[in-house]
Amino acid sequence: MSIIHTPEPGEVTGDVAEIYAADERDLGYVAEYTRVMSVNPEAYRAWEQLVRAIVAQLGLRRYELVTLAAAQGTRSQHCRLAHGRKTLKLMDEPELERIARDYHDAGLTEAEVAMMEYAERISEDSASMTEDDASRLHELGFTDREIVDITLAAAARNYFSRAIQALGVAVEVPPGIGDDLRGALLAPL
Template sequence: MIVTPPSAEEVTGHAASMYDRDTQDDGFVFAHTQVMAINPEAHEAFESLVKAIVASIGIGVYEAATLGAARAIGSAHCLLAHGRKALRAGVLDDDGLRAFAHHDDSGFSESEQAVVRFAERLSADAASMTDADSQALRDVGFTDRQIVDITLAAAARNFFSRALLALDVPVDVVPGVSPKTAAALTARVR
């Protein structure tokens, strides 16, 4: 990694809050947090975007979009971090998360599975998407606002994941994800 993150002694404001949250929750500051602390204003704007998205689609759909995008991108950082968030929120259990790592999305509800497919397609080849892709979301009950927010959730994950990959940010062990599940999530990714 060519960039040098700020030390815990250097950070102030939002960056200090980022470091404090990681330290309080996990006892250390994740490498991805340290890199994002280089531009805390951008990180804060990203968090605001996520809050605006989750308000209409809820945490389960948000995590389905996020995990679908992260799997398509091949982002170990985001698969692990959002795998843990899905576990903590009760969106998936450990077996469901491990199955997801092997492209078995049955741990998600039918509508969440449609979201995973949509997010993967957006992340792999957004230019080829058509109204049929959005219609698949409408067919499982999503509103126009929710379709837009699912799209934003997947696109936001592309922004964050691709930045971490481009900066070659080291992948940390994520407490709360079993070693077996972590290995499954990261088996095919960089």
């Protein structure tokens, strides 16, 4: 249970009710992280808009791979589980399990691995990053715009992951994740 008191689904109105309803449609319940973050519905909506703007340029597959790597870097089981579930729309469970266990040895392209390494590094120690960190992405053909979008996706994940961790949000396993995948996503980071 988080450190923030949140209203029950039947107690909310307006924008918060719409935010809750989206989770109910998608998950069958309102996730605790949604309840906590929608205490400020304006910030929650701005967050959603930021993600849409990043995905529109980066593409959904790249966004989800970056998100998984950034969540690994922040040690966010919340976001690894939530985005593991979302990534199942893009790939099958065995492939995602391999990525969750070790994306370096999961059959990804060299560019995808480099992108994930970069996102994980942002999440672990962005203050020490230099031009060399992005040079590998340039060598693999990423444009400056793509590098900015990868950086924004990782930084956005850091924002959300760190906020829900700081607010004591419980880790919930969303529906549709098999035992092996759950184990891979929840493995010590």
